[in-house]
Amino acid sequence: MMDSNRLPRHRQLRNHRYSNEARKREKFAVLDRPQDDPAGRVAALVRSFLAKRSIDRSVGHDDDLAASGLSSLDMVNLMLAVEAEFDLKIPHREMTPSNFRSIAHIVRLVHDLT
Numbered sequence: 001m002m003d004s005n006r007l008p009r010h011r012q013l014r015n016h017r018y019s020n021e022a023r024k025r026e027k028f029a030v031l032d033r034p035q036d037d038p039a040g041r042v043a044a045l046v047r048s049f050l051a052k053r054s055i056d057r058s059v060g061h062d063d064d065l066a067a068s069g070l071s072s073l074d075m076v077n078l079m080l081a082v083e084a085e086f087d088l089k090i091p092h093r094e095m096t097p098s099n100f101r102s103i104a105h106i107v108r109l110v111h112d113l114t
Helices: 009-032 037-051 072-086 104-112
Strands: none
Touching: 037 072, 037 104, 072 104
16 A cells, blocks of 8 residues: 555545545534434434435424425335334334324324334
């Protein structure tokens, strides 16, 4: 492996910039998923679904997720993501639009199931 001091200057800068960016991503990834904060974890899931649809909007805990831009298919995928994130199984009787209307409703459902 080549010593970084022997690399051309432009490669040294690129490697340095990459390592700083990677460290920042790792730092924020940990901050974005606090394990003891279900509301933060659900909010992170919702933000990821909105980002996939290129929707850059702040969503409050009581905001309607469908009105925020999530489709019915997104809601189904959100149900699956919640099950995976919290390692739980949502009973069929709880898979209702009202339980996934807002972040607050999802957090309440997770709390009831854990």
